[in-house]
Amino acid sequence: MLKCYIIQIQSEPLPGDRRVLLEQILPQERREKCYRLKDEKRRERYLISSAFMQYGLSQTLDIPMRDIRYQYGINEKPMLADSLLEKTGGIEFNLSHSGEYAVLAISDKPVGIDIERKTERYKSVAKQFFREEEYTDVISADTEEERKRRFLEYWTMKEAYVKWDGRGLRIPLSSFRVNRQEQGLSYAEPIGEEEKTVPIVFFEKKEYCISVCGEADELLKSITTSCGIEKIIRDITVDDICKILME
Numbered sequence: 326m327l328k329c330y331i332i333q334i335q336s337e338p339l340p341g342d343r344r345v346l347l348e349q350i351l352p353q354e355r356r357e358k359c360y361r362l363k364d365e366k367r368r369e370r371y372l373i374s375s376a377f378m379q380y381g382l383s384q385t386l387d388i389p390m391r392d393i394r395y396q397y398g399i400n401e402k403p404m405l406a407d408s409l410l411e412k413t414g415g416i417e418f419n420l421s422h423s424g425e426y427a428v429l430a431i432s433d434k435p436v437g438i439d440i441e442r443k444t445e446r447y448k449s450v451a452k453q454f455f456r457e458e459e460y461t462d463v464i465s466a467d468t469e470e471e472r473k474r475r476f477l478e479y480w481t482m483k484e485a486y487v488k489w490d491g492r493g494l495r496i497p498l499s500s501f502r503v504n505r506q507e508q509g510l511s512y513a514e515p516i517g518e519e520e521k522t523v524p525i526v527f528f529e530k531k532e533y534c535i536s537v538c539g540e541a542d543e544l545l546k547s548i549t550t551s552c553g554i555e556k557i558i559r560d561i562t563v564d565d566i567c568k569i570l571m572e
Contacts (some may be wrong), residue, residue, distance in 0.1 A: 328432070329557055331558050331560055344369075352393070374420065377429060385431045400493060405418075418434055419489075432539055435489070436489060436539040437486060445472070458512060474534070485538035486501065526544050
């Protein structure tokens with residue numbers, strides 16, 4: 326099972342009634358963190374992305390949004406509370422955000438997702454963090470636009486892989502290679518452990534690039550049944566969340 330969601334975090338302030346609705350579904354510790362944020366834009370981004378996570382898990386697990394609770398692991402990574410793990414049989418999820426968007430991947434197996442906005446600054450980052458063959462692949466693209474896109478293919482796929490692994494950036498990004506494919510699935514290959522390859526799927530949405538890392542059968546099934554890579558992710562709005570809360 327693999328479910329992916331995306332939400333656009335609106336630039337305009339949330340109406341007061343919408344803000345109250347979203348605050349009410351957050352677990353106490355996330356609501357308190359939201360209140361502690363001094364910057365209004367950061368506070369609203371955190372509120373929407375947290376409510377978005379409640380929504381995605383609720384839809385996937387068929388549990389009311391208000392009943393989704395967490396425990397926290399290394400680097401404060403959220404996991405479902407033990408009481409929910411017992412009911413659901415074990416669910417993994419991963420949240421990422423960049424610019425105006427947040428994305429969420431949910432699976433019954435390890436999963437990682439990353440989203441990044443296209444950037445002008447890529448050569449120095451690729452030189453510092455990528456393997457030599459990956460850097461060469463980036464700068465050898467025919468056009469500047471393609472070089473930027475190819476950089477974000479590698480970057481988001483690497484980020485998705487380290488999130489899938491669970492150790493995050495404690496894994497050096499140069500300690501594994503990404504076998505990038507123009508079509509279908511690409512693969513992350515740990516150096517010296519090439520038999521432990523992990524599939525990754527990459528796609529674009531407007532000026533953003535997104536990669537999802539998970540089990541091969543899940544990714545292939547999602548691509549096939551969704552009639553295309555870009556269809557595996559479902560668009561959500563704040564109104565979608567509030568509509569359910571007002572029912």
